[in-house]
Amino acid sequence: MKHKFSILFLLLLFTVSCKKEQSVVEKLKKQNKVENSYFLYPSTMRMMNITDIESINKVVKDVKKMSVLNMNIDSFDYQQLASVTSSLQEKEGYDMYLEVVGGENQYYILGNETTDKTMMLTSNDGRHYIVEIDGRPDYFQLAMAWKDINSMDSTSTVAFSALKDMMVSDSKWRDRRREHAKERREKEAATQAKKDSIEMAKDSIKLLD
Numbered sequence: 001m002k003h004k005f006s007i008l009f010l011l012l013l014f015t016v017s018c019k020k021e022q023s024v025v026e027k028l029k030k031q032n033k034v035e036n037s038y039f040l041y042p043s044t045m046r047m048m049n050i051t052d053i054e055s056i057n058k059v060v061k062d063v064k065k066m067s068v069l070n071m072n073i074d075s076f077d078y079q080q081l082a083s084v085t086s087s088l089q090e091k092e093g094y095d096m097y098l099e100v101v102g103g104e105n106q107y108y109i110l111g112n113e114t115t116d117k118t119m120m121l122t123s124n125d126g127r128h129y130i131v132e133i134d135g136r137p138d139y140f141q142l143a144m145a146w147k148d149i150n151s152m153d154s155t156s157t158v159a160f161s162a163l164k165d166m167m168v169s170d171s172k173w174r175d176r177r178r179e180h181a182k183e184r185r186e187k188e189a190a191t192q193a194k195k196d197s198i199e200m201a202k203d204s205i206k207l208l209d
Contacts, residue, residue, distance in 0.1 A: 024087045025069070025132060033080075035072040041065055055144035063135040071128040078104045078123040084130065085110065085121055094119060097139055109139065 028034055042060050049056045071081075082101075085108050088094040094110040094117075101107075106123040113136075120131040 024084060024092060025130065028069070028071075028076075028084070028130075031075070033072055033076045034069045036070040038068040038070070039065065040068070053145070053148050055141050055148050058141040059137045059145045063133055063137055065134040067132040069130040069132070071130065073126065073128070076128055078106060078128060081106055081108075081121050081123050081128050081130075088119055098143075109142070111136070111139075 022030070042063055045056070045060045045063070045066070049060070085096075088110055089096065092112065093114060094112045096108065097111050098107070098109040104123055104126075106121070108119075108121045110119045110121075111117070112119075116134070116136050118133040118135070118137060118139075120129075120133070122129050122131075
């Protein structure tokens, strides 16, 4: 009897684990909403901070890992960013710490004290990013770090600029690939339409004969 109870318990545990709902971010990945992913660890971020900017050091101190998701502009827009923000609060227990919205430009910071996770979501100039931070950064220092990176000269922030340039370059490469694919489809459709037109003309001649 004890043996049967153990088997039933394991089956129940397995069933519950299989039904565990996917996270909001995992669903986005499976739905082809994410174009590129970049992963940064404290050691990497400290190496990028070549001029030892104090605010960045303070932010990195309590961060275990940072994931930057560059969203697919073909399947994700600024309205969906607001929807994801709401889903994180409703389904995963995040609290809104900062919200800045101006038209299509948006910036959100959410935190979950239970899981020690922070989410930053931003839409700017037609691009959309979701940043998932494992750890509990100092939010004041996070704002200061952002201000410092944008106000300092390029020599001080060259590594961060290089990361941003790489992300933009990846996006442009994918944009070009999408454009080439579109042009190829249009060319193939035009060729096929021409062939169909010729075949229809032939059929018409046969009917007249």
